Amino acid sequence: MKNVTTALVETARVYNADIVREKLKDMKINSRKSSRKLNYRLQTLPYRKIISNIDYKAYERGLNTIEDDTKRTSITCPSCRSVDKENMIDNKFKCKRCRFELNPHHVAYLNIFSRLN
Numbered sequence: 001m002k003n004v005t006t007a008l009v010e011t012a013r014v015y016n017a018d019i020v021r022e023k024l025k026d027m028k029i030n031s032r033k034s035s036r037k038l039n040y041r042l043q044t045l046p047y048r049k050i051i052s053n054i055d056y057k058a059y060e061r062g063l064n065t066i067e068d069d070t071k072r073t074s075i076t077c078p079s080c081r082s083v084d085k086e087n088m089i090d091n092k093f094k095c096k097r098c099r100f101e102l103n104p105h106h107v108a109y110l111n112i113f114s115r116l117n
């Protein structure tokens, strides 16, 4: 994990970029078998560890970290700005209005980027 966070922050440093992270409210482990206590630990611990790790390393290098509310990020068309749940079907992004298609991760990056600029 440390190597991944270092690589991420080092990449941001090279490009003098801010680091944007998602507010992950709905991170749930979908297993009825796991206990509430275990479920809670799985949900919160690793994520918080990663976040504080990144924040610290970014701070050391004089970089900003920004937390972004990703509501609608994955269902908004970066081309025509149409917001529709139907834009995202089976983990594929295709705009119902203008037919714009792209990898859903790239759609999210574009939407976050345009919101922050």
Ligand SMILES: [Zn+2]
Pocket (backbone or CB within 6 Å): 077, 078, 079, 080, 081, 082, 095, 096, 097, 098, 099, 100
């Ligand atoms: Zn569109």
